[in-house]
Amino acid sequence: ExxxxxxxxxxxxxxxxxxxxxxxxxxxxxxxxxxxxxxxxxxxxxxxxxxxxxxxxxxxxxxxxxxxxxxxxxxxxxxxxxDMAMVNAQQARRFLDRVVGFMVSPLLWAKVARGLSAGRVQSVAVRLIVEREKEIRAFIPEEYWELFADLSEAGKPATEFVKFQVTKEAGEAFRPSSQAQADAALAKLQVATYTVKSREDRPTQTRPAAPFITSTLQQAASTRLGFGVKKTMMLAQRLYEAGYITYMRTDSTNLSNDAVANCRDWIESEFGKRYLPEVPRVYSSKSGAQEAHEAIRPSDVTVKTTSIAGMERDAERLYELIWRQFVACQMPNADYTSTAVVVVAADMDLRVRGRILRFDGFTRVQPPASRKEEEAVLPEYQVGQVLSLTELDPVQHFTKPPPRFGEASLVRELEKKGIGRPSTYAAIITTIQDRGYVNLQNKRFYANKIGDVVTSRLVENFPNLLDYGFTAELEEELDQVSGGQRDWKKVLTEFYQDFSGKVEKASGEDGGMRANDPTMTDIPCPLCGREMQIRTASTGVFLGCSGYNLPPKERCKQTINLISGDEVVSVNGDEEEESRILLTKHRCGRCHTAMDSYLIDSERKLHVCGNNPDCDGSEVERGLYKIKGYDGPVLECDKCGAEMQLKTGRFGKYFGCTSEECKNTRKLLRSGEAAPPKMDPVQMPELQCRKVDDTYVLRDGAAGIFLAASQFPKNRETRAPYLDELLPHQNEIDPKYGFLMRAPAQDPEGNRSLIKFGRKTKEHFVMTEVDDKPTGWRADFVDGKWLEEAAPVRKPKPKAKAKAKPKAKAKPKAKVAARKTPVKTDPEPSLASED
Structure with a gap:
């Protein structure tokens, strides 16, 4: 409108x-x-x-x-x-993101759980992880075996063997599905004669990869250096700002002519003409890439890692990765001779591969990531040659589910589907974790149950919003806006007309978004005996009494925290660890999906269907279980001195005191650190609230001290306190705020000082207002002293039709009107200060 x-x-x-x-x-x-x-x-x-x-x-x-x-x-x-087209494309993106967030988030609060939110691109990224999680849960690993034979040449020590793999039996692919089948093959191989059937040598080449764009840099830094996406972009930003690399948010593999020429000159001077292709290499970018941008490369190819100054070691490692990729992309292919040897034994074929490097080419600068067994140098086997068996090695395997996404592979999938842009990948990865929909454990993404529930509801009610193709098309439309081919307001209007109708339908009681209904169990409530229900909230899965929705007098609010009993794949786990974990899980009797396990107590384990709450399958297993002890961060309680541990509540994670007598808590900041200790509330019965029938209490929060209605949350009135309102209570206020009691009580005009808190500086200061508008006067506490900043001098406006008088020269005092000056204050005898 x-x-x-x-x-x-x-x-x-x-x-x-x-x-x-x-x-x-x-x-x-x-x-x-x-x-x-x-x-x-x-x-x-x-x-x-x-x-x-x-x-x-x-x-x-x-x-x-x-x-x-x-x-x-x-x-x-x-x-x-x-370029207003680019500006409008950015504005359109922000509008789209806000429309989705502002309209869908309240709907999720009402229908699913409080504290939830949705994002236009982030929700699609969560869907990728949730769907992969569902594929893994539904996967049933199957057993199979591989057989290897260590063969050596006659007359040579048995230690000089080559490992061959059985690939065929009676002309068919060899893949025994049980130990019995593998043992039968072993029996034949034990007595067989091993004869070289064929040998094939052929020349092969390996091409250098294209110079980095944002997504490939993030993937390479993850694979080779172990960096997360956020860390990679932070280090790249520092390298760019220091002048060492080009702009790091790009989807183009284009290189400037000057950069290529300088690189070729350097290669020729360092390695000679043999390492210089006849013509510069050119790499094609994906459709829609901004060709005006360049790939990520060193600003000066002659600057090596050892020449970088003022950078941390990880930044140097990232620079070296970028430098090597850039130089290698302008070097010739690496030449190999690849060899394949087939040995026949009974009715079985055994095969081995190897290759020999003939010309290193680009690998002189950038060694390729390849499997070691492919780099093996094979003996000069001759057809018909008989080999000796040294040892047979059967290996059991299980088929693998689709691999979990890591940060790098998720970025690769987003890019492949056309979702997001170079400037948004890192933010997407961070946001989906901050919102609690997924978690990253051992460098692999796991979908949290609330992410599963939210994704299913969004897919049902907003199929376009969560559709990969639609999201990619919207990105293309924004690219067209950026190129001046589409009107940004029309793009927004078309999206809004369809989207607003779906929001209205989803908001309805009849035919609207499905509620996040709990699942009934036969576990009795320890307080009232009613049946407990499996509930999913933004903080996790827990048991809640079915009597929670009864009238107040009959209501039971009993809950039981559930401790996850599921394993996660270790950092250094092999490719089949996920399969082995799946084999240990119970399967749902209704849908055969792998079940999630939770410890209720030391004698009961609850198995819940992975498709819960859409499937109500669950079972209780009895036994003796050892509940893993707390191994997280600890703090000393500032109230009683006991240990504080990291806990999870309805509003997220926090530190809570372990003492039963002490209920002290401390909020967990976004940085991962505990919020500073808060002082106890100070009752101020003489101060009446302005909007409600209540009195104020002085509270301490993340945004400093403030006055709040004493009957919170019934009354939610808050305001900043005046300094003179606190002075009568200075003996009750935490000594850490003693410096505030020595602040100027009023400005030069006699206006009362208000105590404020700067969200950017994280410091308290005092200021004055007239008619709820700042006067411009303020005082800050700096180096143990209060420094005043005078209000700017406002000149009176000339009257209408009056001739303007000549401007008088400013007096010396006016020149220093905005200068901060120390205020002399008497020391406060009754209140200590921490300055």
């Missing part, structure tokens, strides 16, 4: 930065906007121009792919204009 008009506001705390930019821009002839070269960078440049204001003809847009003197000079010599 507002034609997609956005209302942008300056972030709190950034007003001074914008004011300073406006001041500097006022007298400038030209203003250069040098933000990143992608859509986000273009949008930031536009936001800057809008915030600063002034004559638009003064603004110039400059872009460069690398932070080097040459690139920056060339950019400033050829400035351009802001």
């Amino acid at each position: 507002h034609e997609w008009a956005a209302n942008y506001e300056i972030l709190p705390g950034k007003e001074k930065v914008v004011s300073e930019l406006r001041r500097l821009a006022k007298d400038a002839d030209q203003i250069f906007l040098a933000t990143d070269l992608d859509r986000e960078g273009e949008a930031i440049a536009w936001h800057l121009r809008e915030a600063i204001g002034g004559d638009e003809s003064c603004y110039r847009r400059v872009v460069f792919n690398e932070i080097t003197k040459k690139a920056i000079q060339e950019a400033f010599e050829h400035p351009g204009e802001i």
